[in-house]
Amino acid sequence: MKSSIKTILKYSLLLISSLLVIMTALVTTLRFTLLNSDYIKNEFEKNNYYKKLTTEIKTEMSYYTNQSGFTDDVLDNVFTENDVQYDFNRYINSLYTGEQFVIDTQKIEDNLNKNIEAQLKDSHFKVNTDEIKKFVKQMTTVYENEIKLMGYIDSVKNLMFKAISMCDKVLFSLVVGLVLSAFIYLKLFKTKDLSVMFYTPSMLLLFFVLYFKNSIDINNISIYSELISHIIKELLNNYLNIICLTSCSLLVLGLIIDILRKERRRHRHHHHRSSSEEV
Amino acid sequence: MQMHKNILRKAKAIVKRLMIAFFFSAFIIFLLGIFAQSKLNTTISLINKFAVLSESTSKKEANIKMDKIKKRLIEYPSYGDVFASIKIPSIGVDVNVYHGDALRLLKYGAGHHAGTYFPGEGGTILIAGHNTSDQFEKLPKVSIGDKITISAVYGKYKYIVTDTDILEASMFNKELSINDNKEQLILYTCYPVNTPGFKTKRFIVYASLVGEVDEK
Numbered sequence: 001m002k003s004s005i006k007t008i009l010k011y012s013l014l015l016i017s018s019l020l021v022i023m024t025a026l027v028t029t030l031r032f033t034l035l036n037s038d039y040i041k042n043e044f045e046k047n048n049y050y051k052k053l054t055t056e057i058k059t060e061m062s063y064y065t066n067q068s069g070f071t072d073d074v075l076d077n078v079f080t081e082n083d084v085q086y087d088f089n090r091y092i093n094s095l096y097t098g099e100q101f102v103i104d105t106q107k108i109e110d111n112l113n114k115n116i117e118a119q120l121k122d123s124h125f126k127v128n129t130d131e132i133k134k135f136v137k138q139m140t141t142v143y144e145n146e147i148k149l150m151g152y153i154d155s156v157k158n159l160m161f162k163a164i165s166m167c168d169k170v171l172f173s174l175v176v177g178l179v180l181s182a183f184i185y186l187k188l189f190k191t192k193d194l195s196v197m198f199y200t201p202s203m204l205l206l207f208f209v210l211y212f213k214n215s216i217d218i219n220n221i222s223i224y225s226e227l228i229s230h231i232i233k234e235l236l237n238n239y240l241n242i243i244c245l246t247s248c249s250l251l252v253l254g255l256i257i258d259i260l261r262k263e264r265r266r267h268r269h270h271h272h273r274s275s276s277e278e279v
Numbered sequence: 280m281q282m283h284k285n286i287l288r289k290a291k292a293i294v295k296r297l298m299i300a301f302f303f304s305a306f307i308i309f310l311l312g313i314f315a316q317s318k319l320n321t322t323i324s325l326i327n328k329f330a331v332l333s334e335s336t337s338k339k340e341a342n343i344k345m346d347k348i349k350k351r352l353i354e355y356p357s358y359g360d361v362f363a364s365i366k367i368p369s370i371g372v373d374v375n376v377y378h379g380d381a382l383r384l385l386k387y388g389a390g391h392h393a394g395t396y397f398p399g400e401g402g403t404i405l406i407a408g409h410n411t412s413d414q415f416e417k418l419p420k421v422s423i424g425d426k427i428t429i430s431a432v433y434g435k436y437k438y439i440v441t442d443t444d445i446l447e448a449s450m451f452n453k454e455l456s457i458n459d460n461k462e463q464l465i466l467y468t469c470y471p472v473n474t475p476g477f478k479t480k481r482f483i484v485y486a487s488l489v490g491e492v493d494e495k
Contacts, residue, residue, distance in 0.1 A: 063382035119475075195293075196299050217327055254296070258292065
């Protein structure tokens with residue numbers, strides 16, 4: 001093969017492989033963080049979200065008890081933190097699987113009715129059962145809305161499911177492409193300049209992180225509530241930190257390849273010299 | 280000496296490869312800049328739309344005063360701030376008014392619906408309150424001709440009750456219209472007030488401006 005064609009082929013392969021490494025790093029990180037329901041649930045748990053959400057639901061419900069004529073005690077033991085955690089986790093799962101999500105509010109209704117009965121026993125109010133039913137319905141609606149974050153994420157439900165399946169396919173293609181290009185490169189050029197395949201993604205990923213940290217005001221992002229905003233900020237920062245860590249790992253990997261490769265060459269040279277001396 | 284040379288050679292090779300990587304990176308960034316810059320900018324500005332300045336950096340001393348010629352406030356109260364109190368002496372109502380009528384604010388006082396006029400601006404003012412004893416429980420007892428006073432941080436205004444009504448909440452939202460040319464105060468609360476449960480009706484009080492009270 002002509003040396004100029006060989007050089008062009010070598011650099012083209014290096015460029016393609018570098019791009020494949022970058023894409024693989026970005027997509028893999030995405031797949032195992034933002035597109036992974038277990039990771040997301042873990043983040044919510046880490047931030048004590050279920051406890052805070054339980055308080056949030058009770059506060060939201062108390063706004064309606066103000067106008068209902070009942071005291072806030074009517075909400076006592078209507079639901080527990082475990083109920084909230086169970087329902088919220090099911091909701092997160094449904095976002096990632098695309099399944100229909102329905103909350104069974106029967107237990108809440110029963111407990112609420114029991115408390116209402118107890119409060120009405122000693123009161124002088126005229127009771128309108130229709131208004132009581134509407135009140136109970138409103139309370140369960142508040143519970144459902146708070147669990148489902150007012151349906152804000154519902155619109156991306158199908159998108160999320162599609163994104164995961166697309167992400168898996170893309171990841172598979174990237175890995176196959178990467179293995180193939182690396183194999184061809186090793187076959188044709190051995191390990192010469194192989195480290196460039198790791199240095200380039202390392203530099204680009206670092207650029208990606210710096211660019212996003214400078215152009216996106218992550219720490220002031222405000223979505224839905226303070227708590228959700230805090231978790232989203234943490235998720236984004238974690239994603240960028242993992243990318244940053246991957247960038248450093250790729251740099252180290254490149255350096256290791258370079259150092260080992262040099263040592264092998266020196267060893268071969270040394271071996272060649274000692275063989276000549278023997279002759 | 281030989282080892283020193285080897286290290287130098289090794290370092291030179293690494294620097295050379297890093298230069299190639301740098302060139303590749305610059306080339307890819309250049310290509311991205313040509314083909315994807317506008318999409319990238321749109322995505323970033325979209326994400327940044329969710330970024331708001333924190334309260335500590337955005338809060339400053341408000342200058343809430345009425346421009347009497349333009350009949351407009353020079354600066355408006357922040358959402359969630361108390362800016363007035365409302366008094367109806369005939370039924371013993373005396374309650375603070377917050378700017379905004381979110382349920383979290385109504386827990387503490389009456390709420391001025393953001394988007395309607397402020398007292399003194401010459402348009403419809405909509406104020407909601409819970410039907411609790413510390414707010415508008417006694418509102419259904421009000422009579423036509425009763426006086427209402429709103430003491431805002433920028434002035435004091437007197438109104439007179441002209442009409443009352445009871446509507447379904449859904450109808451109230453549909454029928455409500457904002458008048459830009461005549462100052463009208465609308466107070467409302469959930470109805471009925473003496474039964475427990477979820478209220479779907481609204482008791483509404485309409486009042487007209489009598490004038491600004493000069494406190495000097």
